[in-house]
Amino acid sequence: MTKEELNSIIEERGTGAPPLVGILQEIQKREHCLPFRTLEMVAERLATPMSRLYSLATFYKSFTLKPVGRHAIDVCLGTTCHVCGGRRIMDRLLLALHVIEGGTTSDHRFTVTPVRCLGCCSIAPVIRIDSTVYGHVTQSQLAKILEKHD
Amino acid sequence: MVTLEIDGQEIEVEEGTTVLKGAQKLGIYIPTLCYEETIKPYGACRLCVVETIVNDRSMFQSSCSLSVAEGMIVKTNSKPVVKGRKILLELYLSRCPEVKRVRELCDQYGVTETRFTTFDKSEDCVLCGLCVRVCEELVGARAIDFVGRGTERKVDVPFERVWDECVACGACTYVCPTGHIQNEAHRVAQLKRQLGIQRKCRYMLMGAVSNKLCPNNYECWRCEYEQRTEYRLGEHAVLALKPAQRQGG
Structure with a gap:
Protein backbone atom coordinates (compact mmCIF):
# COMPACT_ATOMS: atom_id res chain seq x y z
CA MET A 1 0.00 0.00 0.00
CA THR A 2 1.43 3.36 -0.97
CA LYS A 3 1.45 6.46 1.18
CA GLU A 4 -1.14 8.22 -0.99
CA GLU A 5 -3.60 5.35 -0.65
CA LEU A 6 -3.15 5.34 3.09
CA ASN A 7 -3.59 9.10 3.29
CA SER A 8 -6.88 8.89 1.39
CA ILE A 9 -8.15 6.25 3.83
CA ILE A 10 -7.17 8.32 6.83
CA GLU A 11 -8.66 11.52 5.45
CA GLU A 12 -11.92 9.70 4.84
CA ARG A 13 -12.16 8.52 8.39
CA GLY A 14 -10.65 11.24 10.54
CA THR A 15 -7.82 10.80 12.98
CA GLY A 16 -9.41 10.30 16.41
CA ALA A 17 -9.24 7.16 18.50
CA PRO A 18 -12.41 5.37 17.34
CA PRO A 19 -11.67 5.54 13.58
CA LEU A 20 -8.47 3.62 14.23
CA VAL A 21 -10.33 0.33 13.94
CA GLY A 22 -12.05 1.64 10.81
CA ILE A 23 -8.72 2.51 9.22
CA LEU A 24 -7.34 -0.93 10.02
CA GLN A 25 -10.50 -2.52 8.60
CA GLU A 26 -10.09 -0.58 5.38
CA ILE A 27 -6.46 -1.68 5.09
CA GLN A 28 -7.46 -5.25 5.84
CA LYS A 29 -10.11 -5.06 3.13
CA ARG A 30 -7.72 -3.78 0.49
CA GLU A 31 -4.59 -5.76 1.35
CA HIS A 32 -6.25 -8.86 2.83
CA CYS A 33 -3.92 -8.51 5.80
CA LEU A 34 -2.21 -5.84 7.90
CA PRO A 35 1.30 -5.61 6.46
CA PHE A 36 4.05 -4.54 8.83
CA ARG A 37 5.17 -1.68 6.61
CA THR A 38 1.66 -0.28 6.36
CA LEU A 39 1.20 -0.45 10.13
CA GLU A 40 4.46 1.44 10.52
CA MET A 41 3.13 4.10 8.16
CA VAL A 42 -0.14 4.34 10.09
CA ALA A 43 1.75 4.71 13.36
CA GLU A 44 3.85 7.48 11.92
CA ARG A 45 0.98 9.31 10.24
CA LEU A 46 -1.36 9.25 13.25
CA ALA A 47 1.37 9.51 15.90
CA THR A 48 -0.10 6.36 17.45
CA PRO A 49 2.21 3.99 19.29
CA MET A 50 2.83 0.73 17.50
CA SER A 51 1.88 -1.18 20.64
CA ARG A 52 -1.67 0.15 20.36
CA LEU A 53 -1.98 -0.92 16.72
CA TYR A 54 -0.52 -4.33 17.44
CA SER A 55 -2.84 -4.74 20.40
CA LEU A 56 -5.88 -3.96 18.25
CA ALA A 57 -4.66 -6.12 15.38
CA THR A 58 -4.22 -9.15 17.61
CA PHE A 59 -7.41 -8.57 19.60
CA TYR A 60 -9.94 -8.59 16.78
CA LYS A 61 -10.44 -11.81 14.87
CA SER A 62 -11.13 -9.98 11.61
CA PHE A 63 -7.56 -8.68 11.41
CA THR A 64 -4.72 -10.87 10.30
CA LEU A 65 -1.04 -10.05 10.27
CA LYS A 66 -0.22 -12.82 7.85
CA PRO A 67 -1.47 -12.52 4.28
CA VAL A 68 -4.59 -14.50 3.42
CA GLY A 69 -6.17 -15.43 0.09
CA ARG A 70 -8.27 -13.18 -2.10
CA HIS A 71 -11.43 -15.06 -1.15
CA ALA A 72 -12.25 -16.28 2.33
CA ILE A 73 -14.11 -19.56 2.49
CA ASP A 74 -15.93 -20.09 5.78
CA VAL A 75 -17.16 -23.62 6.24
CA CYS A 76 -19.83 -23.90 8.89
CA LEU A 77 -19.20 -26.66 11.41
CA GLY A 78 -21.98 -25.71 13.82
CA THR A 79 -24.34 -28.30 15.27
CA THR A 80 -26.80 -28.45 12.39
CA CYS A 81 -24.15 -28.32 9.69
CA HIS A 82 -22.19 -30.96 11.54
CA VAL A 83 -25.22 -33.27 11.54
CA CYS A 84 -25.87 -32.57 7.86
CA GLY A 85 -22.28 -33.39 6.89
CA GLY A 86 -20.40 -30.10 7.14
CA ARG A 87 -17.29 -31.97 8.20
CA ARG A 88 -17.29 -33.93 4.93
CA ILE A 89 -17.69 -30.74 2.92
CA MET A 90 -14.71 -29.37 4.79
CA ASP A 91 -12.59 -32.46 4.16
CA ARG A 92 -13.46 -32.41 0.48
CA LEU A 93 -12.56 -28.73 0.20
CA LEU A 94 -9.24 -29.25 1.93
CA LEU A 95 -8.43 -32.14 -0.37
CA ALA A 96 -9.44 -30.22 -3.47
CA LEU A 97 -7.46 -27.10 -2.57
CA HIS A 98 -4.46 -28.88 -0.98
CA VAL A 99 -4.55 -26.82 2.22
CA ILE A 100 -4.94 -27.39 5.93
CA GLU A 101 -7.61 -25.77 8.09
CA GLY A 102 -6.97 -22.05 8.26
CA GLY A 103 -4.44 -22.33 5.45
CA THR A 104 -4.11 -20.43 2.20
CA THR A 105 -3.73 -21.99 -1.24
CA SER A 106 -0.38 -21.52 -2.93
CA ASP A 107 -1.89 -19.23 -5.59
CA HIS A 108 -3.34 -16.97 -2.84
CA ARG A 109 -6.84 -17.56 -4.12
CA PHE A 110 -8.61 -19.07 -1.13
CA THR A 111 -8.26 -19.25 2.62
CA VAL A 112 -10.33 -21.97 4.25
CA THR A 113 -11.44 -21.47 7.82
CA PRO A 114 -13.96 -23.35 9.94
CA VAL A 115 -16.67 -21.26 11.62
CA ARG A 116 -19.14 -22.25 14.29
CA CYS A 117 -22.48 -20.99 13.02
CA LEU A 118 -23.52 -18.63 10.25
CA GLY A 119 -27.06 -18.34 11.55
CA CYS A 120 -28.84 -20.01 8.67
CA CYS A 121 -29.22 -23.55 9.95
CA SER A 122 -32.30 -24.26 7.85
CA ILE A 123 -30.18 -24.50 4.69
CA ALA A 124 -27.39 -26.60 6.27
CA PRO A 125 -24.72 -27.52 5.35
CA VAL A 126 -23.56 -24.02 4.61
CA ILE A 127 -20.38 -22.50 3.23
CA ARG A 128 -19.72 -18.81 2.78
CA ILE A 129 -17.35 -17.38 0.22
CA ASP A 130 -16.64 -13.69 0.92
CA SER A 131 -20.22 -12.53 1.57
CA THR A 132 -22.10 -15.04 -0.58
CA VAL A 133 -23.74 -17.83 1.38
CA TYR A 134 -24.29 -21.21 -0.29
CA GLY A 135 -26.83 -23.55 1.31
CA HIS A 136 -27.61 -27.25 0.88
CA VAL A 137 -24.07 -27.72 -0.39
CA THR A 138 -23.12 -31.15 -1.67
CA GLN A 139 -19.64 -32.37 -2.41
CA SER A 140 -20.32 -32.55 -6.14
CA GLN A 141 -21.36 -28.89 -6.23
CA LEU A 142 -18.13 -27.65 -4.69
CA ALA A 143 -16.10 -27.48 -7.89
CA LYS A 144 -18.79 -25.38 -9.57
CA ILE A 145 -19.06 -23.02 -6.61
CA LEU A 146 -15.29 -22.51 -6.48
CA GLU A 147 -15.23 -21.72 -10.19
CA LYS A 148 -17.39 -18.66 -9.64
CA HIS A 149 -14.68 -17.02 -7.57
CA ASP A 150 -11.29 -16.19 -8.86
CA MET B 1 -17.80 17.18 51.37
CA VAL B 2 -19.64 13.89 51.40
CA THR B 3 -20.51 11.82 54.43
CA LEU B 4 -20.60 8.06 54.14
CA GLU B 5 -20.38 5.03 56.36
CA ILE B 6 -17.66 2.43 55.96
CA ASP B 7 -17.88 -0.65 58.17
CA GLY B 8 -20.03 1.24 60.71
CA GLN B 9 -17.65 4.22 60.93
CA GLU B 10 -18.74 7.57 59.61
CA ILE B 11 -16.28 9.54 57.54
CA GLU B 12 -16.34 12.82 55.73
CA VAL B 13 -14.34 12.99 52.52
CA GLU B 14 -14.10 15.26 49.53
CA GLU B 15 -16.34 14.67 46.56
CA GLY B 16 -14.76 12.55 43.87
CA THR B 17 -12.53 10.45 46.10
CA THR B 18 -12.81 6.72 45.75
CA VAL B 19 -14.21 4.39 48.39
CA LEU B 20 -10.86 2.64 48.58
CA LYS B 21 -9.09 5.87 49.55
CA GLY B 22 -11.77 6.57 52.15
CA ALA B 23 -11.31 3.15 53.66
CA GLN B 24 -7.55 3.61 53.73
CA LYS B 25 -8.05 6.87 55.60
CA LEU B 26 -9.96 4.95 58.26
CA GLY B 27 -7.27 2.32 58.37
CA ILE B 28 -9.44 -0.39 56.88
CA TYR B 29 -7.49 -2.87 54.79
CA ILE B 30 -8.83 -3.79 51.37
CA PRO B 31 -6.70 -6.19 49.30
CA THR B 32 -5.67 -5.00 45.84
CA LEU B 33 -3.56 -6.29 42.99
CA CYS B 34 -4.05 -3.81 40.16
CA TYR B 35 -4.22 -0.59 42.20
CA GLU B 36 -1.45 1.98 42.30
CA GLU B 37 -2.01 5.39 43.82
CA THR B 38 -0.49 7.45 41.04
CA ILE B 39 -2.24 5.71 38.17
CA LYS B 40 -5.87 5.91 37.14
CA PRO B 41 -7.98 3.10 38.62
CA TYR B 42 -8.55 0.20 36.27
CA GLY B 43 -10.70 -2.29 38.19
CA ALA B 44 -9.20 -5.40 36.65
CA CYS B 45 -8.34 -7.57 39.63
CA ARG B 46 -11.73 -7.24 41.37
CA LEU B 47 -10.11 -8.08 44.71
CA CYS B 48 -11.09 -4.71 46.13
CA VAL B 49 -14.79 -5.48 45.69
CA VAL B 50 -17.00 -4.10 48.48
CA GLU B 51 -20.69 -4.29 49.25
CA THR B 52 -22.47 -0.96 48.95
CA ILE B 53 -25.99 -0.35 50.17
CA VAL B 54 -27.89 2.40 48.41
CA ASN B 55 -31.65 2.67 48.95
CA ASP B 56 -31.68 -0.66 50.82
CA ARG B 57 -30.21 -2.46 47.86
CA SER B 58 -26.81 -4.06 48.09
CA MET B 59 -24.44 -4.04 45.18
CA PHE B 60 -20.93 -5.31 44.64
CA GLN B 61 -18.57 -2.81 43.13
CA SER B 62 -14.82 -2.47 42.89
CA SER B 63 -13.87 0.13 45.48
CA CYS B 64 -10.86 1.43 43.57
CA SER B 65 -13.02 2.86 40.79
CA LEU B 66 -16.15 3.68 42.82
CA SER B 67 -16.51 7.31 43.84
CA VAL B 68 -18.20 8.19 47.09
CA ALA B 69 -21.83 9.28 47.30
CA GLU B 70 -23.81 10.98 50.05
CA GLY B 71 -25.28 8.54 52.56
CA MET B 72 -23.58 5.52 51.07
CA ILE B 73 -23.16 2.50 53.34
CA VAL B 74 -20.12 0.39 52.55
CA LYS B 75 -19.23 -3.01 53.95
CA THR B 76 -15.73 -4.10 53.19
CA ASN B 77 -15.67 -7.40 54.99
CA SER B 78 -19.19 -8.82 54.90
CA LYS B 79 -19.79 -12.50 54.28
CA PRO B 80 -20.65 -12.29 50.56
CA VAL B 81 -17.66 -10.03 49.92
CA VAL B 82 -15.27 -12.47 51.55
CA LYS B 83 -16.86 -15.34 49.67
CA GLY B 84 -16.40 -13.53 46.38
CA ARG B 85 -12.80 -12.72 47.17
CA LYS B 86 -12.11 -16.34 48.05
CA CYS B 125 1.36 -12.69 34.95
CA VAL B 126 -2.01 -11.82 36.48
CA LEU B 127 -2.86 -9.40 33.63
CA CYS B 128 -3.39 -6.53 36.06
CA GLY B 129 -2.26 -4.10 33.38
CA LEU B 130 -0.11 -2.05 35.77
CA CYS B 131 2.92 -2.16 33.50
CA VAL B 132 0.88 -1.12 30.47
CA ARG B 133 -0.73 1.75 32.36
CA VAL B 134 2.52 2.97 33.90
CA CYS B 135 4.13 3.01 30.49
CA GLU B 136 1.23 4.95 29.03
CA GLU B 137 0.33 7.38 31.82
CA LEU B 138 3.51 8.09 33.75
CA VAL B 139 6.28 7.44 31.27
CA GLY B 140 4.30 8.29 28.15
CA ALA B 141 6.30 5.84 26.08
CA ARG B 142 3.53 3.31 25.37
CA ALA B 143 6.04 0.68 24.41
CA ILE B 144 4.08 -2.29 25.71
CA ASP B 145 0.45 -3.24 25.48
CA PHE B 146 -1.80 -6.24 25.77
CA VAL B 147 -1.52 -8.66 22.89
CA GLY B 148 -4.10 -11.22 21.85
CA ARG B 149 -7.36 -11.96 23.56
CA GLY B 150 -8.98 -14.48 25.85
CA THR B 151 -6.70 -17.21 27.11
CA GLU B 152 -3.87 -15.99 24.88
CA ARG B 153 -3.85 -12.46 26.28
CA LYS B 154 -0.46 -11.31 27.44
CA VAL B 155 1.69 -8.23 27.80
CA ASP B 156 4.20 -7.83 25.02
CA VAL B 157 6.02 -5.47 22.72
CA PRO B 158 4.71 -5.22 19.16
CA PHE B 159 5.84 -8.01 16.86
CA GLU B 160 7.99 -9.36 19.71
CA ARG B 161 10.95 -7.25 18.80
CA VAL B 162 12.83 -4.41 20.41
CA TRP B 163 11.49 -0.93 19.69
CA ASP B 164 12.92 2.52 20.21
CA GLU B 165 9.79 3.55 22.12
CA CYS B 166 11.03 1.62 25.15
CA VAL B 167 13.41 3.88 27.05
CA ALA B 168 14.37 1.06 29.43
CA CYS B 169 13.24 3.13 32.42
CA GLY B 170 12.26 0.01 34.33
CA ALA B 171 9.00 1.48 35.61
CA CYS B 172 7.11 -1.61 34.50
CA THR B 173 9.49 -3.95 36.29
CA TYR B 174 9.17 -1.84 39.43
CA VAL B 175 5.40 -1.73 39.45
CA CYS B 176 4.75 -5.35 38.52
CA PRO B 177 3.19 -7.06 41.57
CA THR B 178 4.32 -10.53 40.56
CA GLY B 179 7.72 -10.04 38.96
CA HIS B 180 6.59 -11.17 35.52
CA ILE B 181 7.95 -8.13 33.72
CA GLN B 182 11.72 -8.24 33.59
CA ASN B 183 14.36 -6.26 31.81
CA GLU B 184 16.17 -7.70 28.86
CA ALA B 185 19.41 -7.63 30.86
CA HIS B 186 17.82 -10.01 33.31
CA ARG B 187 16.95 -12.38 30.49
CA VAL B 188 20.47 -12.21 29.15
CA ALA B 189 21.78 -13.06 32.61
CA GLN B 190 19.34 -15.96 32.78
CA LEU B 191 20.49 -17.17 29.41
CA LYS B 192 24.11 -16.98 30.47
CA ARG B 193 23.36 -18.96 33.58
CA GLN B 194 21.89 -21.65 31.40
CA LEU B 195 24.51 -21.67 28.68
CA GLY B 196 27.61 -20.84 30.70
CA ILE B 197 30.00 -17.96 30.28
CA GLN B 198 32.14 -19.64 27.68
CA ARG B 199 31.05 -21.59 24.68
CA LYS B 200 32.72 -23.59 22.00
CA CYS B 201 32.91 -22.00 18.61
CA ARG B 202 32.26 -24.94 16.33
CA TYR B 203 32.15 -23.45 12.92
CA MET B 204 35.14 -21.17 12.84
CA LEU B 205 37.19 -23.43 15.13
CA MET B 206 38.27 -20.66 17.42
CA GLY B 207 38.16 -22.84 20.48
CA ALA B 208 36.47 -21.65 23.64
CA VAL B 209 35.16 -18.12 23.18
CA SER B 210 33.63 -15.80 25.70
CA ASN B 211 29.92 -15.25 25.23
CA LYS B 212 30.33 -11.51 25.34
CA LEU B 213 33.15 -11.20 22.86
CA CYS B 214 33.27 -12.77 19.49
CA PRO B 215 36.15 -11.83 17.21
CA ASN B 216 33.85 -12.25 14.26
CA ASN B 217 30.99 -10.23 15.77
CA TYR B 218 28.73 -13.31 15.69
CA GLU B 219 28.37 -12.99 11.99
CA CYS B 220 29.52 -16.42 10.89
CA TRP B 221 27.19 -18.35 8.79
CA ARG B 222 25.40 -20.93 10.96
CA CYS B 223 26.55 -19.45 14.26
CA GLU B 224 24.36 -21.48 16.54
CA TYR B 225 24.77 -19.14 19.49
CA GLU B 226 23.41 -16.36 17.37
CA GLN B 227 20.44 -18.43 16.30
CA ARG B 228 19.68 -19.59 19.79
CA THR B 229 19.80 -16.14 21.34
CA GLU B 230 17.83 -14.62 18.54
CA TYR B 231 15.18 -17.25 18.94
CA ARG B 232 14.86 -16.52 22.64
CA LEU B 233 15.35 -12.77 22.80
CA GLY B 234 14.12 -11.65 19.41
CA GLU B 235 17.40 -9.88 19.01
CA HIS B 236 20.99 -10.69 19.54
CA ALA B 237 21.88 -10.89 23.22
CA VAL B 238 25.06 -8.92 22.86
CA LEU B 239 23.50 -6.25 20.74
CA ALA B 240 20.75 -5.89 23.32
CA LEU B 241 23.45 -5.26 25.89
CA LYS B 242 25.31 -2.76 23.76
CA PRO B 243 22.92 -0.19 22.34
CA ALA B 244 25.73 1.80 20.74
CA GLN B 245 26.76 -1.13 18.64
CA ARG B 246 23.16 -1.62 17.54
CA GLN B 247 22.91 1.91 16.27
CA GLY B 248 26.15 1.54 14.38
CA GLY B 249 25.13 -1.69 12.68
Missing part, protein backbone atom coordinates in the same frame (compact mmCIF):
# COMPACT_ATOMS: atom_id res chain seq x y z
CA ILE B 87 -13.39 -17.51 44.68
CA LEU B 88 -11.31 -14.84 42.95
CA LEU B 89 -8.24 -15.93 44.87
CA GLU B 90 -8.88 -19.51 43.84
CA LEU B 91 -8.92 -18.36 40.23
CA TYR B 92 -5.67 -16.44 40.73
CA LEU B 93 -4.14 -19.45 42.43
CA SER B 94 -5.08 -21.68 39.52
CA ARG B 95 -3.55 -19.24 37.04
CA CYS B 96 -0.28 -18.55 38.80
CA PRO B 97 0.24 -20.96 41.69
CA GLU B 98 3.83 -19.97 42.35
CA VAL B 99 3.54 -16.21 42.65
CA LYS B 100 4.45 -14.90 46.09
CA ARG B 101 1.95 -12.05 46.17
CA VAL B 102 -0.96 -14.32 45.25
CA ARG B 103 0.14 -16.86 47.85
CA GLU B 104 0.24 -14.18 50.54
CA LEU B 105 -3.28 -13.05 49.73
CA CYS B 106 -4.46 -16.68 49.70
CA ASP B 107 -2.96 -17.20 53.15
CA GLN B 108 -4.81 -14.14 54.42
CA TYR B 109 -8.13 -15.54 53.31
CA GLY B 110 -7.40 -19.15 54.12
CA VAL B 111 -7.45 -20.36 50.55
CA THR B 112 -5.20 -23.39 50.32
CA GLU B 113 -6.25 -25.19 47.18
CA THR B 114 -8.10 -24.40 44.02
CA ARG B 115 -10.92 -26.20 42.30
CA PHE B 116 -9.86 -24.90 38.90
CA THR B 117 -7.33 -26.41 36.54
CA THR B 118 -3.80 -25.06 36.36
CA PHE B 119 -2.54 -25.04 32.79
CA ASP B 120 0.92 -23.60 33.20
CA LYS B 121 2.64 -23.74 36.57
CA SER B 122 5.32 -21.24 35.62
CA GLU B 123 2.78 -18.59 34.61
CA ASP B 124 3.28 -15.47 36.69
